Amino acid sequence: DIQMTQSPSSLSASVGDRVTITCRTSQGISNYLAWYQQKPGKVPKLLIYAASTLQSGVPSRFSGSGSGTDFTLTISNLQPEDVATYYCQKYNSAPFTFGPGTKVDIK
Amino acid sequence: EVQLLESGGGLVQPGGSLRLSCAASGFIFSSYAMSWVRQAPGKGLEWVSGVSGSGSSTDYADSVKGRFTISRDNSKNTLYLQMNTLRAEDTAVYYCAKGVVTAVYYFDYWGQGTLVTVSS
Numbered sequence: 001d002i003q004m005t006q007s008p009s010s011l012s013a014s015v016g017d018r019v020t021i022t023c024r025t026s027q028g029i030s031n032y033l034a035w036y037q038q039k040p041g042k043v044p045k046l047l048i049y050a051a052s053t054l055q056s057g058v059p060s061r062f063s064g065s066g067s068g069t070d071f072t073l074t075i076s077n078l079q080p081e082d083v084a085t086y087y088c089q090k091y092n093s094a095p096f097t098f099g100p101g102t103k104v105d106i107k
Numbered sequence: 108e109v110q111l112l113e114s115g116g117g118l119v120q121p122g123g124s125l126r127l128s129c130a131a132s133g134f135i136f137s138s139y140a141m142s143w144v145r146q147a148p149g150k151g152l153e154w155v156s157g158v159s160g161s162g163s164s165t166d167y168a169d170s171v172k173g174r175f176t177i178s179r180d181n182s183k184n185t186l187y188l189q190m191n192t193l194r195a196e197d198t199a200v201y202y203c204a205k206g207v208v209t210a211v212y213y214f215d216y217w218g219q220g221t222l223v224t225v226s227s
Binding site: 036045 | 142144151152153202211212213219220
């Protein structure tokens with residue numbers, strides 16, 4: 001099975017900062033990658049699919065890039081409401097594995 | 108409005124069985140893949156199982172293969188997860204999640220989850 005890694009596992013940044021989270025897969029998955037945001041005590045929310053397509057209603061400060069094995073999620077202007085854990089997920093074929101998550105908080 | 112309502116969670120002894128249900132509304136249920144995703148206390152998300160819109164294709168994580176069975180009743184707009192031979196490590200909140208088309212498994216809507224606790 002394809003292994004998923006995310007880095008960093010956690011980060012602390014200031015409001016207004018640009019934040020980048022990396023997701024790597026052990027084999028190429030083309031652009032079959034989604035990103036989710038899970039706020040504390042809440043249900044996961046889809047942010048991005050097809051590696052770079054923003055889900056409807058998601059603020060434009062979120063963006064995604066990458067293809068193959070290396071992907072990034074960028075928050076361009078970190079806001080207090082962005083405090084959450086972010087997960088990547090592959091969906092090219094089963095198992096549709098999630099990454100281990102990156103916890104983002106405000107410095 | 109899309110709604111997913113899970114039920115059936117609870118406390119069960121190791122080796123026991125439980126059946127989860129997810130009642131769906133607000134979309135054409137048979138047109139979309141569905142999955143179960145779980146989250147152990149304080150841990151990350153783990154995809155458990157998925158079924159295509161027609162129900163003809165199913166997939167499982169290795170951790171549950173042979174013990175869990177996913178199914179759906181498109182006439183009742185309901186997704187199921189039959190869980191047998193439960194282990195302590197199956198303790199988690201189980202979410203029902205809607206795929207974006209009949210056989211694509213990323214998820215645009217999630218239920219609120221149902222807690223399964225496996226303990227003696």
